[in-house]
Amino acid sequence: MKAHLTRRYRFSASHRLHSDAMSDAENAATYGKCNNPYGHGHNYALEVTVSGQVDENGMVCNLVDLDGFVEREILERFDLQNLNTLPEFAETVPTTENLSMAVYDILQRGFRLGHLERVRFEETLMNSFEYAGEKL
Amino acid sequence: MVYLTRRAEFSASHYYHNPALSAEENRRLFGKCNNPNGHGHNYTLEVTVKGAVDPRSGFVIDLKQLKDTMNREVLEAMDHRFLNKEVPEFLTRIPTTENLAIAIWQRLAPKLTQARLHRVRVYETADLFVDFYGEA
Numbered sequence A: 001m002k003a004h005l006t007r008r009y010r011f012s013a014s015h016r017l018h019s020d021a022m023s024d025a026e027n028a029a030t031y032g033k034c035n036n037p038y039g040h041g042h043n044y045a046l047e048v049t050v051s052g053q054v055d056e057n058g059m060v061c062n063l064v065d066l067d068g069f070v071e072r073e074i075l076e077r078f079d080l081q082n083l084n085t086l087p088e089f090a091e092t093v094p095t096t097e098n099l100s101m102a103v104y105d106i107l108q109r110g111f112r113l114g115h116l117e118r119v120r121f122e123e124t125l126m127n128s129f130e131y132a133g134e135k136l
Numbered sequence B: 001m002v003y004l005t006r007r008a009e010f011s012a013s014h015y016y017h018n019p020a021l022s023a024e025e026n027r028r029l030f031g032k033c034n035n036p037n038g039h040g041h042n043y044t045l046e047v048t049v050k051g052a053v054d055p056r057s058g059f060v061i062d063l064k065q066l067k068d069t070m071n072r073e074v075l076e077a078m079d080h081r082f083l084n085k086e087v088p089e090f091l092t093r094i095p096t097t098e099n100l101a102i103a104i105w106q107r108l109a110p111k112l113t114q115a116r117l118h119r120v121r122v123y124e125t126a127d128l129f130v131d132f133y134g135e136a
Helices: A024-035 A063-078 A096-110 B023-034 B063-078 B097-111
Strands: A002-015 A040-053 A115-122 A128-131 B002-014 B039-051 B116-125 B128-132
Touching: A002 A063, A002 B097, A040 A063, A040 A096, A063 A096, A096 A115, A096 A128, B002 B063, B039 B063, B039 B097, B063 B097, B097 B116, B097 B128
Parallel strands: none
Antiparallel strands: A002 A040, A002 B128, A040 A115, A115 A128, B002 B039, B039 B116, B116 B128
């Protein structure tokens, strides 16, 4: 039978929302406080959902494998970093929308032990974002 | 169609062991969860039902019926129990969160008459949950 497994992770990072395609005035109008050139940070909560047939060991996938992949490929690279300095955001603004798509992409390309259903980000307790590929 | 979710909590112990594997393979696959004396969790269960709103009552389901069914079929059987030894499903299946969600679905689905079961979500911890939608 097919089940969906969701694991929740946390990391903290800083960012600045600023688009080179806009003038300074447009950036200030669009991003408000988030355009502060010194940046600001969040404690992000990341939920990763994978699905698959529950195997003879009662698992969709071994949590040790999922945790290891996320730790190595995402948390090690994103935790306590300035997102603007990462290659993922060389050309895109590190909004949580783009962060969701970047993390989805890393999982989609590299994690083979379960079917990636979606990633969900809480930027704060008030804002959350989901990306499930082009399905949504 | 309206979706209604009811939450409940129960505490239980379990351990993971696949009798088809050697003791060494079990230890490697399940790690600490293989300790035969068991360990416990405070589980949170979310049961979501769906249906049309009854024009007379304004209900998708009588919440008391849902609550009583969850208490009778799930909590009385599983709360403060050693799942491997006291819950019939887990004499032959490993009580992972995946299998727990499936077993709870199988207990509830035939007993809910007013609305259809949509999803069973079981949180093993705040950072790990499984969703089961009755999919084969």
